[in-house]
Amino acid sequence: MIKMNLQFSDGLKNMKPSEIRELLKYASKKDFISFSGGMPNPLTFPMDEIRQIIDEVMRDYGSLALQYGNTGGLNELREEISKMVLETEGIKTTMEGTIVTSGSQQGLYELAKVMLNPGDTVITEEPTYVGAISAFDANKAEMHSIKIDDEGMDTHAAEEEIKRLISAGRKPKFIYLIPTFQNPTGITMSLERRKHITEISSRYSIPIVEDNPYGELRYSGQKIPSLKSLDHEDSVIYMGTFSKVMCPGFRLGYTIAPVDYVNRANLLKQALDLSSSTFSQYVAWLYLKKGIMKTMIPKAVSLYRKKRDAMFKALEESFPEGSKWSRPDGGMFIWATLDRRINTSDLLKESVEAGVAYVSGNSFSPSRSQGSSMRLNFTFAEEKKIFEGMERLGNLVEKKLSILESP
Amino acid sequence: MIKMNLQFSDGLKNMKPSEIRELLKYASKKDFISFSGGMPNPLTFPMDEIRQIIDEVMRDYGSLALQYGNTGGLNELREEISKMVLETEGIKTTMEGTIVTSGSQQGLYELAKVMLNPGDTVITEEPTYVGAISAFDANKAEMHSIKIDDEGMDTHAAEEEIKRLISAGRKPKFIYLIPTFQNPTGITMSLERRKHITEISSRYSIPIVEDNPYGELRYSGQKIPSLKSLDHEDSVIYMGTFSKVMCPGFRLGYTIAPVDYVNRANLLKQALDLSSSTFSQYVAWLYLKKGIMKTMIPKAVSLYRKKRDAMFKALEESFPEGSKWSRPDGGMFIWATLDRRINTSDLLKESVEAGVAYVSGNSFSPSRSQGSSMRLNFTFAEEKKIFEGMERLGNLVEKKLSILESP
Numbered sequence: 001m002i003k004m005n006l007q008f009s010d011g012l013k014n015m016k017p018s019e020i021r022e023l024l025k026y027a028s029k030k031d032f033i034s035f036s037g038g039m040p041n042p043l044t045f046p047m048d049e050i051r052q053i054i055d056e057v058m059r060d061y062g063s064l065a066l067q068y069g070n071t072g073g074l075n076e077l078r079e080e081i082s083k084m085v086l087e088t089e090g091i092k093t094t095m096e097g098t099i100v101t102s103g104s105q106q107g108l109y110e111l112a113k114v115m116l117n118p119g120d121t122v123i124t125e126e127p128t129y130v131g132a133i134s135a136f137d138a139n140k141a142e143m144h145s146i147k148i149d150d151e152g153m154d155t156h157a158a159e160e161e162i163k164r165l166i167s168a169g170r171k172p173k174f175i176y177l178i179p180t181f182q183n184p185t186g187i188t189m190s191l192e193r194r195k196h197i198t199e200i201s202s203r204y205s206i207p208i209v210e211d212n213p214y215g216e217l218r219y220s221g222q223k224i225p226s227l228k229s230l231d232h233e234d235s236v237i238y239m240g241t242f243s244k245v246m247c248p249g250f251r252l253g254y255t256i257a258p259v260d261y262v263n264r265a266n267l268l269k270q271a272l273d274l275s276s277s278t279f280s281q282y283v284a285w286l287y288l289k290k291g292i293m294k295t296m297i298p299k300a301v302s303l304y305r306k307k308r309d310a311m312f313k314a315l316e317e318s319f320p321e322g323s324k325w326s327r328p329d330g331g332m333f334i335w336a337t338l339d340r341r342i343n344t345s346d347l348l349k350e351s352v353e354a355g356v357a358y359v360s361g362n363s364f365s366p367s368r369s370q371g372s373s374m375r376l377n378f379t380f381a382e383e384k385k386i387f388e389g390m391e392r393l394g395n396l397v398e399k400k401l402s403i404l405e406s407p
Numbered sequence: 408m409i410k411m412n413l414q415f416s417d418g419l420k421n422m423k424p425s426e427i428r429e430l431l432k433y434a435s436k437k438d439f440i441s442f443s444g445g446m447p448n449p450l451t452f453p454m455d456e457i458r459q460i461i462d463e464v465m466r467d468y469g470s471l472a473l474q475y476g477n478t479g480g481l482n483e484l485r486e487e488i489s490k491m492v493l494e495t496e497g498i499k500t501t502m503e504g505t506i507v508t509s510g511s512q513q514g515l516y517e518l519a520k521v522m523l524n525p526g527d528t529v530i531t532e533e534p535t536y537v538g539a540i541s542a543f544d545a546n547k548a549e550m551h552s553i554k555i556d557d558e559g560m561d562t563h564a565a566e567e568e569i570k571r572l573i574s575a576g577r578k579p580k581f582i583y584l585i586p587t588f589q590n591p592t593g594i595t596m597s598l599e600r601r602k603h604i605t606e607i608s609s610r611y612s613i614p615i616v617e618d619n620p621y622g623e624l625r626y627s628g629q630k631i632p633s634l635k636s637l638d639h640e641d642s643v644i645y646m647g648t649f650s651k652v653m654c655p656g657f658r659l660g661y662t663i664a665p666v667d668y669v670n671r672a673n674l675l676k677q678a679l680d681l682s683s684s685t686f687s688q689y690v691a692w693l694y695l696k697k698g699i700m701k702t703m704i705p706k707a708v709s710l711y712r713k714k715r716d717a718m719f720k721a722l723e724e725s726f727p728e729g730s731k732w733s734r735p736d737g738g739m740f741i742w743a744t745l746d747r748r749i750n751t752s753d754l755l756k757e758s759v760e761a762g763v764a765y766v767s768g769n770s771f772s773p774s775r776s777q778g779s780s781m782r783l784n785f786t787f788a789e790e791k792k793i794f795e796g797m798e799r800l801g802n803l804v805e806k807k808l809s810i811l812e813s814p
Contacts, residue, residue: 002640003640003641003642003665004608004609004612004614004640004641004642005612006522006614006642006665006667006668007522007580008521008522008667008668008671009520009521009522009523009524009527010524011520011521011523011524011546012520012521012671012674012675015674015675015677015678017670017674037475039474039475040474042469042470042473042474045469045470045473047465047469047470047473050465050473051465054461054465058454058457058458058461062449062452062454063449063452063454065656066449066452066454066457066654066655066656066657067446067447067449067654067655067656068444068446068650068655068656069656102509102658102680102683102684103680103681105678105679105680105681106679106680108678109678109679109680113416113418113419113545114415114416114418114419115413115414115415115416116416116418117416117417117418120416131677131678131681134677134678135678137678138520138675138678139418173414201411202411205411205412207411207413233409233410233411234410234411235410235411235413243475247473247474248473248474248475248685249472249473249474249475249476249684249685249686250473250684250686251509251680251681251682251683251684251685258410258413260413260415261413261415263424264415264419267419267422267424268419268422268545270422270538270541271422271512271515271516271538271541271542271544271545272512272513272516272679273509273510273512273513273516273658273680274510274512274538274658275658276509276658277509277656277657277658277684277687278655278656278658279656279657279687280684280686280687
């Protein structure tokens with residue numbers, strides 16, 4: 001057969017295949033331990049409650065739930081989401097300001113497409129969420145990433161970069177932040193920094209995008225107000241997800257934004273997928289309405305706290321001197337940084353062969369400056385496996401170091 | 408409150424809000440009759456079977472079905488899809504050549520983004536599917552639309568246009584066709600034309616995109632081979648959906664394509680939504696595996712045949728002389744064209760006030776040349792309502808004509 005050569009666009013040329021996806025083929029191997037995905041633990045899925053809700057959806061809303069739905073989302077669900085974010089994050093919004101997305105990943109894609117012309121600049125954290133990098137890359141954004149420390153993004157450095165970009169005629173279109181239990185580092189932005197970035201946003205008239213998938217998963221420390229609740233100019237676009245407080249399999253997220261933005265995002269969504277699954281939305285609506293989320297979260301928090309503490313302990317025990325790691329109060333990830341002579345992308349193949357996986361630092365790095373770091377997920381593996389996997393990984397790093405140090 | 412002005416991209420500037428969406432607010436009015444949506448009739452949803460399948464999914468695959476899944480789709484489902492299309496359309500493919508999408512709308516968006524640079528040209532039918540226009544507009548394509556007659560696209564005119572575009576250095580990136588029971592016209596492309604367009608595709612090395620949402624919904628006439636089954640150069644990208652042969656609420660479609668295309672589409676899907684609903688995919692997998700589709704389709708066909716015939720009769724009875732309409736052998740739509748002095752976009756407001764809706768012709772027209780036509784859906788309304796709605800519409804058109812003809 002003579003095959004036709006397809007001529008593809010160059011629209012995807014900045015995008016890279018995900019390491020994680022490559023690794024999935026190993027993940028089914030017996031005894032393989034993965035710290036790579038951002039997967040919630042299935043023990044947290046409220047199976048019985050979801051089963052009951054599904055029965056109710058099929059019984060009482062069947063022909064609606066299986067039909068096409070509104071592009072912007074099921075009104076009843078949007079209403080419940082707006083109540084929920086008021087309660088959990090002090091966010092005042094309405095149904096009209098709330099849109100349902102097919103996972104918060106779609107929210108990020110819509111953000112990029114609604115806000116960015118090719119070549120536009122955006123400010124992100126360094127490192128930042130790999131899915132945000134994908135969405136921004138797919139729309140040819142130029143990311144300017146600002147280092148984070150234990151208190152989150154260095155807002156003074158952010159302001160300097162913003163001033164520099166403005167004077168070069170390249171004013172950033174938005175500042176993208178995961179201020180609470182950040183992905184990949186687990187770090188939470190301090191209140192002082194939150195206030196500062198809000199001032200900067202206002203001063204230079206640059207909207208903030210607050211991505212908050214993990215906010216409810218706090219294992220220690222005090223809650224800090226969301227950026228959106230500090231927003232007095234309707235200039236924060238807020239994103240959340242059901243993946244971490246219900247389950248990921250229904251693919252539902254939401255965006256809370258100014259109405260102009262909502263209209264444009266929905267216009268785009270007509271082209272993206274017409275609407276998110278109507279069935280999923282009915283399930284999520286009853287899930288919120290019946291208060292199941294409120295009973296599920298404490299269980300997840302208690303399970304994940306133990307796992308986080310196990311990983312802290314395992315890191316202490318197994319990782320060689322010269323390694324350091326973040327001490328997150330919540331979320332799903334610990335960020336470990338090794339001796340700077342070790343490249344975690346190179347190490348990954350050996351690590352996978354040794355039966356343990358992580359995501360290498362540069363996957364999260366717009367500036368490709370996180371070569372010695374790795375993201376470790378602690379929510380999925382069993383406690384015993386956490387110790388076992390960290391021991392394998394620690395041994396591998398020690399071996400690497402001893403080769404480097406041998407004369 | 409001083410509100411910040413958001414600076415949006417101009418990426419969406421070609422896109423127009425959907426008339427249909429605007430009309431939804433009226434659709435809930437008592438006695439309102441809508442011929443506008445492409446909605447399957449909920450009587451065709453196999454509720455009991457879907458309920459049983461859902462029970463099985465929750466019981467046997469719960470923790471997998473509620474978790475994140477592969478970007479390209481659940482392997483078991485991809486396998487079943489490849490078996491199904493062999494059986495229904497004579498399409499030889501493999502799991503590797505099959506990807507799951509969030510409705511076939513996402514397949515169209517992926518197509519545009521994977522294949523097109525801004526300003527690239529594509530060949531479409533005139534008129535064509537509004538969702539394809541949205542997806543191509545969102546990626547700044549230039550559509551060159553070729554008139555269709557009772558045998559589908561005029562392939563000689565298509566070849567002339569392709570030659571013209573090639574000599575202008577603007578070779579089309581693909582030819583987009585809905586060859587069977589086309590949306591919006593209901594027309595089916597003849598075998599002769601199918602062979603001709605396949606030759607043209609080969610001669611000029613331009614891939615064909617075959618969108619086939621309605622292929623299984625045939626009420627009269629003989630099945631005609633799919634373009635993909637006539638493809639000997641792996642140059643047809645084929646799209647299908649579960650929305651018309653199961654239900655739309657799970658938002659699942661699929662694309663069958665060369666592996667190079669599949670890889671790029673999945674890379675993009677990482678940015679679009681990570682994966683389609685895992686839960687939905689488990690349901691669709693068992694739906695195919697248990698052969699429920701094969702029992703559902705004859706029921707839908709028999710219901711829709713009656714409704715189509717009712718609309719044919721209602722058109723004869725109610726539409727004034729000078730109107731004409733298509734005589735589809737299947738699908739969901741009839742395309743009616745009125746006296747050319749009547750503009751169906753203008754008429755729509757009055758029509759909605761009179762309690763009946765359609766979609767105006769120019770919504771489907773890249774060249775905006777379908778001003779006197781309308782798309783009428785016959786699958787959703789009850790038979791009695793079809794007669795009632797067509798009478799309202801016919802009266803309105805008659806009134807318009809008599810005003811135009813009054814001295």
